[in-house]
Amino acid sequence: MSEEDKGFDVDKLSRAIAAELKKLNESDKPPAPAVPGNMEKEPKPTWNCPECGEKLKGGEKYCPGCGVELEWAE
Numbered sequence: 001m002s003e004e005d006k007g008f009d010v011d012k013l014s015r016a017i018a019a020e021l022k023k024l025n026e027s028d029k030p031p032a033p034a035v036p037g038n039m040e041k042e043p044k045p046t047w048n049c050p051e052c053g054e055k056l057k058g059g060e061k062y063c064p065g066c067g068v069e070l071e072w073a074e
Helices: 009-025
Strands: none
Touching: none
């Protein structure tokens, strides 16, 4: 039985889950320190989700793309 047979709108459900994960990721983050523009010479590092490849900022608890729980090394 497919999701359509069960009455699920997969796209709508995926967007709702991604929105909730984004809220979770942002809720416990301390504010970023203010840095004058002229001091930021090196590009910021970026990461990708090991499951789906979604770009990550760093420190997220869950991937906003696929929802996998993420672990960050100290």
